[in-house]
Amino acid sequence: MCRTGDLRQAVLARNDAGAQALREELAARGTVVVNMLSSPGSGKTELLQQELTLARTRAVPVAAITADLATDNDATRLARAGVPVLQVLTDGLCHLEAAMVRRAIDGWLPAETRVLFVENVGNLVCPASYDLGETLRVALASVTEGEDKPLKYPNAFGLAQLVLVTKADLADAVGFDEAAFRAHVERVNPGVEVVLTSARTGAGAGVLLDRALAAQQGTPQHRPVMARTQDPALTHHHHHDDGHTHDDGHHHDDGHQDGHGHDGHAHAEHGHAGHGHGGGSQHRQDAPTPVRPLPGHPSR
Template sequence: MCDESVDVTQAVLAKNDGLAANLRRELARRGVTIVNLLSSPGSGKTELLGRILARAVERGIPVAAFTADLATENDARRLARSGAPVKQLLTDGLCHLEARQLRVHVENWLPEDTALLFVENVGNLVCPASYDLGESLRIVLMAVTEGEDKPLKYPTAFGSAHLVVLTKTDLAEPADFDSEAFDACTRRVNPGVEVVRSCARTGEGVDTVLERVLAVRDGAAVHRPPLAPHPHGHVHEYPHEDTGLAAGRLS
């Protein structure tokens, strides 16, 4: 029974990867760059994304966004304040987005002149990490209030990130957040990945994240994470012997 379950999972992921690859090619031909945002609930990614969208609109960059939730259209209303076209995707209980869902909405809604498409995934660092959406850039976010060892607890998500964004940095001191420990944990699961510090309240990191996205749009090389989000290969393992993770070392 266990082997059959694994086979079904592999087949589902393989089908999704094929759809994602096709979507990535089609949108590339249209000049659209997809950015997939992953995080836990409450990381502040909606607020940060709203600031990024507003900055892109100010600069005349054709940008749009999808935001996914199990229920409500609250985040779409918040993001629409940026002036960018925004559409809410309701998953009806599904804990992640899949390429087939995104494709339908891209075909039926995406404005023709869109150059950047941000996709705010469901707040979850488990299932969404396994599904390629056709993105060119995968950004994983976490707040300082979540703890320095979060990357070690969710190695698939952080290990597949092209860019990591640390949010709510204004709360680092009251949360007793150890920034050096966080950087070490991040390097364990994704050596060489850039970590951008951000604070939506002050605007810290907003321009930096947008510039990284624009660089990818313009053809800049993307960081290659150990668990490349496309293609996945459907093997979610991390080379512990190279990182010290298996031995539980923190430095």
């Protein structure tokens, strides 16, 4: 009889294999993926919009996928930058997976794209477990969320190759302790770069684009090593040969522990039964927004 742990490992192993294949295929055409993780309201969309606008100003061919449970609000905002943008609706699923990214870009991603930014679902738990074929993984946190975020979400920050702090202009007003935040990041991810940004003042503008282009040009990226402490919250991980560490907190038994099923399985939390995930809306400045459905998950 197959155990839940075995199923979980199989699900993540399949995702990792697909992610590695996607990474290699995109690298062969000169494209890298940047996976952006944060909680809702961190300012991720605003920062990305500014980076996309900067890329267009510099004539750097980039594109963006933004994922959400519902609405295409984020894609509408990002499309103002004047670059190709695709909205993926996850139909209640709390994260993206490599297969979803592959289906999204099929026939859509321009061949000359150097950087594909993926704005993951606003969540610091589920997305941390899934490699999307990225070359650069970025974790973001706003100063309004407090200094303990890296300790509360050690997988999200512990696997990051770049940490961005947003809304830095509000740091004094909310009493943000930068030194404490940096110490907490260092605890879960020694040596990772931490950069303060502000969409309002322009602090840190271009850092994300610059790091993405460096990755695209082959600059070696930070290799996270999860901090080993006596704190159980920082030790529940399993490791893969590709250098990624994944959260053991998500149990897959034909579906997620949180009630979200895959590939036509029931979605207990949201009441969906038999639905596949993924709806795509393509946004351009010069045309109405067409909607292109994306197929659901392949059966497991």
